[in-house]
Amino acid sequence: ISINIYFWYKLQRQVAKLLQLKAQLGGDEGKHVFVLKTAKGTRDYNPKQMAIREKVFNIIISCFKRHGAETIDTPVFELKETLTGKYGEDSKLIYDLKDQGGELLSLRYDLTVPFARYLAMNKITNIKRYHIAKVYRRDNPAMTRGRYREFYQCDFDIAGQYDAMIPDAECLKIVYEILNELDLGDFHIKVNDRRILDGMFAVCGVPDEKFRTICSTVDKLDKMAWEDVKKEMVNEKGLSEDVADRIGEYVSMQGGQDLAERLLQDPKLSQNKQACAGLTDMKLLFSYLELFQVTDKVVFDLSLARGLDYYTGVIYEAILSQTIPAPAEQNGADEAGVSVGSVAGGGRYDGLVGMFDPKGRKVPCVGVSIGIERIFSIMEQKAETSSEKVRTTETQVLVASAQKNLLEERLKLTSELWNAGVKAEVLYKKNPKLLSQLQHCEETGIPLVAILGEQELKDGVVKLRNVASREEVDVPRADLVDEIKKRTL
Amino acid sequence: MTLSQIDEEVAKLLQLKAQLGGDEGKHVFVLKTAKGTRDYNPKQMAIREKVFNIIISCFKRHGAETIDTPVFELKETLTGKYGEDSKLIYDLKDQGGELLSLRYDLTVPFARYLAMNKITNIKRYHIAKVYRRDNPAMTRGRYREFYQCDFDIAGQYDAMIPDAECLKIVYEILNELDLGDFHIKVNDRRILDGMFAVCGVPDEKFRTICSTVDKLDKMAWEDVKKEMVNEKGLSEDVADRIGEYVSMQGGQDLAERLLQDPKLSQNKQACAGLTDMKLLFSYLELFQVTDKTSSEKVRTTETQVLVASAQKNLLEERLKLTSELWNAGVKAEVLYKKNPKLLSQLQHCEETGIPLVAILGEQELKDGVVKLRNVASREEVRLISDQNH
Numbered sequence: 033i034s035i036n037i038y039f040w041y042k043l044q045r046q047v048a049k050l051l052q053l054k055a056q057l058g059g060d061e062g063k064h065v066f067v068l069k070t071a072k073g074t075r076d077y078n079p080k081q082m083a084i085r086e087k088v089f090n091i092i093i094s095c096f097k098r099h100g101a102e103t104i105d106t107p108v109f110e111l112k113e114t115l116t117g118k119y120g121e122d123s124k125l126i127y128d129l130k131d132q133g134g135e136l137l138s139l140r141y142d143l144t145v146p147f148a149r150y151l152a153m154n155k156i157t158n159i160k161r162y163h164i165a166k167v168y169r170r171d172n173p174a175m176t177r178g179r180y181r182e183f184y185q186c187d188f189d190i191a192g193q194y195d196a197m198i199p200d201a202e203c204l205k206i207v208y209e210i211l212n213e214l215d216l217g218d219f220h221i222k223v224n225d226r227r228i229l230d231g232m233f234a235v236c237g238v239p240d241e242k243f244r245t246i247c248s249t250v251d252k253l254d255k256m257a258w259e260d261v262k263k264e265m266v267n268e269k270g271l272s273e274d275v276a277d278r279i280g281e282y283v284s285m286q287g288g289q290d291l292a293e294r295l296l297q298d299p300k301l302s303q304n305k306q307a308c309a310g311l312t313d314m315k316l317l318f319s320y321l322e323l324f325q326v327t328d329k330v331v332f333d334l335s336l337a338r339g340l341d342y343y344t345g346v347i348y349e350a351i352l353s354q355t356i357p358a359p360a361e362q363n364g365a366d367e368a369g370v371s372v373g374s375v376a377g378g379g380r381y382d383g384l385v386g387m388f389d390p391k392g393r394k395v396p397c398v399g400v401s402i403g404i405e406r407i408f409s410i411m412e413q414k415a416e417t418s419s420e421k422v423r424t425t426e427t428q429v430l431v432a433s434a435q436k437n438l439l440e441e442r443l444k445l446t447s448e449l450w451n452a453g454v455k456a457e458v459l460y461k462k463n464p465k466l467l468s469q470l471q472h473c474e475e476t477g478i479p480l481v482a483i484l485g486e487q488e489l490k491d492g493v494v495k496l497r498n499v500a501s502r503e504e505v506d507v508p509r510a511d512l513v514d515e516i517k518k519r520t521l
Numbered sequence: 522m523t524l525s526q527i528d529e530e531v532a533k534l535l536q537l538k539a540q541l542g543g544d545e546g547k548h549v550f551v552l553k554t555a556k557g558t559r560d561y562n563p564k565q566m567a568i569r570e571k572v573f574n575i576i577i578s579c580f581k582r583h584g585a586e587t588i589d590t591p592v593f594e595l596k597e598t599l600t601g602k603y604g605e606d607s608k609l610i611y612d613l614k615d616q617g618g619e620l621l622s623l624r625y626d627l628t629v630p631f632a633r634y635l636a637m638n639k640i641t642n643i644k645r646y647h648i649a650k651v652y653r654r655d656n657p658a659m660t661r662g663r664y665r666e667f668y669q670c671d672f673d674i675a676g677q678y679d680a681m682i683p684d685a686e687c688l689k690i691v692y693e694i695l696n697e698l699d700l701g702d703f704h705i706k707v708n709d710r711r712i713l714d715g716m717f718a719v720c721g722v723p724d725e726k727f728r729t730i731c732s733t734v735d736k737l738d739k740m741a742w743e744d745v746k747k748e749m750v751n752e753k754g755l756s757e758d759v760a761d762r763i764g765e766y767v768s769m770q771g772g773q774d775l776a777e778r779l780l781q782d783p784k785l786s787q788n789k790q791a792c793a794g795l796t797d798m799k800l801l802f803s804y805l806e807l808f809q810v811t812d813k814t815s816s817e818k819v820r821t822t823e824t825q826v827l828v829a830s831a832q833k834n835l836l837e838e839r840l841k842l843t844s845e846l847w848n849a850g851v852k853a854e855v856l857y858k859k860n861p862k863l864l865s866q867l868q869h870c871e872e873t874g875i876p877l878v879a880i881l882g883e884q885e886l887k888d889g890v891v892k893l894r895n896v897a898s899r900e901e902v903r904l905i906s907d908q909n910h
Contacts, residue, residue, distance in 0.1 A: 104566060108666065153553070153560075
């Protein structure tokens with residue numbers, strides 16, 4: 033009997049497993065088991081979020097276009113080989129596709145490597161391009177709570193050999209214009225130069241092999257106090273206190289063109305070729321920034337170090353003054369940590385594309401990445417706290433009727449309005465109540481309602497009502513389109 | 522190990538080293554996109570933008586909202602929804618987390634979105650790329666990554682009004698895209714099913730006969746009939762009866778006639794379908810459309826004016842003017858050269874389609890004017906600087 037019970041339990045478990053499998057496969061009469069979630073780290077955009085997103089894209093894209101940029105698009109996945117070896121430690125965050133018998137593929141991790149591949153593939157030496165698209169990173173949720181695994185990046189880059197600093201200045205002008213137009217409050221843009229940083233480390237006594245690692249420690253000054261940064265340099269990175277102190281003197285400096293002048297006179301720095309080149313270009317940059325009228329918000333800041341290895345010249349980061357608390361968002365500007373409030377970042381990277389070209393042809397580049405996800409969350413929060421409703425449609429007028437049996441007339445008028453380019457809606461009901469039609473307007477923010485009635489039809493007019501104020505006026509049918517366009521400018 | 526074996530192993534290792542980017546971190550770059558995918562260059566993007574603008578303004582004109590969903594879904598979400606086509610789904614590698622797949626269309630994500638958010642009514646469009654591992658041997662030239670552009674009205678409404686609006690939208694879009702003449706065929710699943718029933722098609726063959734009839738747009742009736750009889754097992758009589766119906770085309774009048782058809786009128790499904798078809802046509806009559814045409818040169822930028830100079834040492838002035846133009850919202854460019862030749866500046870305009878060039882010169886600066894030249898016609902006019910727009 034005990035053996036029977038054993039078998040019975042085993043049978044139960046087998047049956048349970050099979051039922052689960054059947055449910056998964058959509059068992060009974062093709063009834064589908066629907067899993068109601070998105071993948072971890074991804075989300076849908078609802079219509080309100082899409083309306084905000086569209087507004088932000090329009091502002092950013094018109095700025096890019098105003099500066100004569102073209103755009104390109106690349107596939108969402110690349111050959112695995114293309115991405116291999118380009119991201120250092122971050123490579124473990126790349127999404128691979130399953131080996132299904134064809135090429136090995138991975139989802140793109142950023143827009144820069146695809147850009148470099150595109151340039152090399154098409155043998156392009158000069159281009160001014162923007163690219164706005166989603167990228168994919170398998171961030172570990174334990175370490176980076178709230179970060180998305182699918183998120184937008186918005187890149188603008190000028191590739192090509194040109195006279196010094198003019199394109200670099202235009203990039204800064206673009207960041208300035210975008211942040212102004214987005215109306216996110218006060219901001220400033222820090223600029224520095226890799227050559228100045230490297231020269232500074234050299235004259236302070238940092239050993240060559242520690243340059244990169246000291247750079248990333250200095251980069252933390254936007255989040256940590258100097259004492260803690262110094263501690264890390266001395267205790268973790270092995271610098272002597274003297275060297276750390278010397279660095280400390282420089283990185284506390286901020287200014288404009290005047291600071292660049294002063295440093296060119298600095299007895300130690302002026303002996304360093306790299307630093308001089310960087311400082312001379314910094315002066316030139318500021319002279320162009322003055323002509324572009326953006327110097328009120330740009331600061332030459334020696335503590336700006338930026339995390340990416342591939343910068344070779346000017347580097348910059350735009351920071352909002354008012355930081356609204358948000359979850360640890362990712363800023364499309366940088367792989368490494370960026371300060372809270374940072375909304376854009378970039379710099380010059382002359383060596384990257386050459387690495388990808390089979391002949392090693394150098395294509396100098398300067399660019400900026402706008403932290404668009406950060407901007408979305410700021411705008412979404414603003415919309416929530418604002419009294420103004422975010423509309424998800426652009427409908428200008430609802431065609432309605434108070435009486436029955438006027439569906440034909442409503443459909444006819446709606447069609448006339450569509451043909452004239454007016455954004456119009458009509459309820460899918462033969463005999464809707466006027467109240468439900470007005471409610472639809474109020475819920476979705478439609479500003480006008482065109483009301484048809486027997487008498488109005490006889491008189492050849494339409495009652496045009498302002499939904500908010502309830503003011504009504506009889507408009508001759510022939511003038512209706514013009515009247516609507518006038519009122520919804 | 523023999524010498525040749527050693528050689529072989531060394532060759533393999535060298536190949537591996539090259540793949541891993543051997544010498545001094547020199548990277549071996551594979552200069553291709555994945556099979557079935559392609560980049561869009563600026564010209565293609567300009568065309569794409571034009572097409573999207575026309576389509577999206579039509580959707581907006583009809584009061585539609587838009588949503589977006591992630592490029593991959595949980596594998597379970599897509600499982601069991603695509604029948605035989607399931608083998609064309611791209612899966613992501615199991616990297617220790619959830620099992621994921623790239624979306625195959627926008628309809629299943631839409632259904633998931635509606636269910637997840639308990640939405641019963643929505644009019645939405647969604648334009649995004651989808652992914653299918655088409656077998657290149659069978660479908661040469663097809664892309665594996667391509668755009669879908671969907672418009673759907675979800676919700677319980679009075680019959681045929683939303684259906685008519687969908688057709689109105691297709692009509693408007695195809696007119697505005699100016700692709701030449703077109704026509705839209707309509708039918709109804711209930712009419713088809715009713716028709717098969719009265720012709721004598723066994724219930725269990727409905728779906729498969731449906732897909733054979735569907736081939737009439739590509740194959741002649743004789744071949745379609747052959748497939749029905751030889752491959753799908755219908756009798757010739759039944760096939761002929763189907764043949765009589767499927768050759769019919771018309772408007773509201775056809776729906777009327779068929780409602781009088783002695784056999785069809787006895788079939789409940791067919792009657793429901795035909796009655797709705799009449800209603801649909803009555804609404805389609807109330808909706809009319811006007812033609813629009815447009816033809817433009819395809820540019821990849823929208824720049825309106827290039828700020829140029831014929832003489833040397835005018836970079837500062839060029840930059841200043843360009844900045845003023847940008848500040849005023851004008852789409853302007855300036856060459857990244859301290860002393861460019863006028864010819865190269867004009868060539869840049871011609872190559873990229875910039876219509877105007879604002880030329881600065883010593884004399885003009887003294888006089889407080891700017892020479893504004895129309896690139897195409899070469900006509901020039903002197904404008905007072907502060908009225909340059």
